[in-house]
Amino acid sequence: MIDLQAIAARYGGNLSGRECLIPTPGHSRRDRGTALRLAPGAPDGLLVTCYNGGMAEALAVKDALRRDGFLPARDGTCRELTQAERDAIRRAEAERERERHERQAQAAEIARQRLAGARPADRGHPYLNRKRIGPERLWQEGDKLIVPMADAEGNLWNLQAIGPEGEKRFLAGGRIKGTFWHCGKAADRLVIGEGVATVAAVRRATGLPVIAAMTAGNLPDVAAAIRAKRPDLQLIIAADDDKAGMEAARIASQRTGALIALPGELHHG
Incomplete structure (x- = not known):
């Protein structure tokens, strides 16, 4: 059985819903751009999606998983996917997309509520003082700065919270x-x-x-x-x-x- 929690721990990722999010090979370890989802019927029983990459990056992820013992070693053969495997991949991708959109919508609602309850940022916030920047278009919730994140149409989707020491967190499942x-x-x-x-x-x-x-x-x-x-x-x-x-x-x-x-x-x- 593939252990997504162990994979997340090994590669500096995290579990989000039914997915494991890890850094994409060749990208910053801060950008968890690869999603791993259990997909019975798909090759190796795992669906790999690289949001900031393509097939080459997805294959590199599987190679790393094989190297580190999370997937069985290749038998050296190369074959075409069966129709059943293609169907399993399509079903898993559709389910992942539906769940991702649901999480994003939920996070957007939380973002709207939290921003509505926040106050304009204090000019003397420790993070602002350390970075020597002002509070323009920043808000505050307790001791955390609140940074609203919207799309080009002005729709609010996410927030970044910045603590006094500079620790940063996005809303879980929020669109970035x-x-x-x-x-x-x-x-x-x-x-x-x-x-x-x-x-x-x-x-x-x-x-x-x-x-x-x-x-x-x-x-x-x-x-x-x-x-x-x-x-x-x-x-x-x-x-x-x-x-x-x-x-x-x-x-x-x-x-x-x-x-x-x-x-x-x-x-x-």
Whole structure:
């Protein structure tokens, strides 16, 4: 029997409903972009879905599971999937999508309720002081900052809670892909970055409107959504200076024609 809890513990993932979410090979370990679901009738009895990858990444996940003893070793043969296996995969994928949409809708309702009960963020919040940023478009619930995450149409889907020491959590099951935090009204230029602290510092230094995609893996999707909504804007990607951040910025630039700048390269005017 495949032990999803043990897989989550081994690869730095977590259980969400009936799925195990783990990092996708080649991506940041903070981005749990691969979902594993038990699927009787599918090859190995497991359905692997890489939200930020494709077939190659899914096969790499299965290879890792075999290497670490979670799946039986390959027998060296290669065969076509049977019709029964294809049907099992389709049923499992449809069930996963239905459950995912239900969880997202539930999280969106929780987000609306919590944001309605939150107060404007205190300027003296420890996280804001440490990052040297202000409380603009941030809220507070107890000692936690509340960061609303909406899509390009303005629909609230999720929240990020940030504790005094910087610990961050999204709502369980909440949608992340294509959602973002924004600050300022875009006229001709817009800066898109990964984290709230990064883009808030850019806004403080430049006065430009900013968007935080919240994760590196989400940055290309957010940039594409904004480009579709506002093709007139000059988009600037404030890239995090690490491998995942630079790769996300490169993909976002290819998809949208956005300029890439490290945060320290952005100046007023």
